[in-house]
Amino acid sequence: MEQKSSPLLKSSLTYGLYAALISIFLNVVIWAGGIMESLGLFGSLIVALLSFVISFVILFIFAKNYRNKEFEGYISFTEAFKFVMMVTIVSTVILVIYTYIFHSFIAPDYMENLMASMQQKTLEFMESRGVPDSSIDQAMEQFKEIPTIAKTLRQAALSGIIGGGIISLIVAAIVKKKVEDSY
Template identity: 30%
Template sequence: MESNASIAAIKGGLIIGLIGIILSMLTYVVDPSMMVDWKFSLISFAISLFLYVYIGKKYRNEEMEGYMTFGDAFKFTFIAGIIGTLLTGFFSIVLFNVIDPELPEVLTEQVLKNTESMMESFGAPTEEMDKALEQIEKDMAGKFSVGGILQGSWAWLLAAAFYALITSAIIKKKRPEFE
């Protein structure tokens, strides 16, 4: 990938990351429990996908004469995704360990509450619910620490690759053969 494409991908990643940080801060200020709400996760997914497509199409139309192979689109959006992931990951470390070190406990309690409510609605037996909630509490311990966030970063990179695959399929545009 040319250096112009790399620079554009980095700029796109900065935009993705900064918008992710702004969204996280707004959520934190309005209602931190939304951070672990599945509906909010769907909204975040849609916003992220929109940003990837917007940035990819903008690059394709302005720098690639309106045409882009799937491979070039994937490289571009994956680099942008990595940059965005690094920014939001760094922000998560700062949020959970500097700005509000009690937030992980609040989010863990909310996850437990959400899970318990869901299991009750399915009619799960009490002993099964207790086991599941205990396991969730164990699994969540340390997830918000610097080490826990860094350890989970592989999942973020997989998500960036997933977004890049979807986006590349949307923004690719083959140049006509006889143009």
């Protein structure tokens, strides 16, 4: 049984849009709920890990649906990787545009407020643990530089593509399924 050609671009655009909309929704919930501000620096690590897991699950579901719908349940590693990577690229482009709009028009002071909140939480944490003042001063210096919009966009694009590439490799390895010989 030979694999049929698939509408890679159309499916990638569709699923990429879905992935971006899910991510935007989650970002709005995090922003509106003040979750990052309330969790502080360690919370941002938790949010990043949860984002990675959610992205993995979403891309796994999309790849499995693509395999079953377009390839009758069978797909090569290469085809699966191309699909998931294309979904990641489409989603990342949309998310970079959203990030620009968010930081430029919706909440231009968000990053400054977030950094101030994280600085305060970090200070409280370090003081409660008896960290020496010199170490606290050194840590507080790192919060003085607020990332520019260009740096934020570059970071969003890089993390989307690199993280997406890693997830794409893992998902493709899981969803690949060879056609069994029918002798």
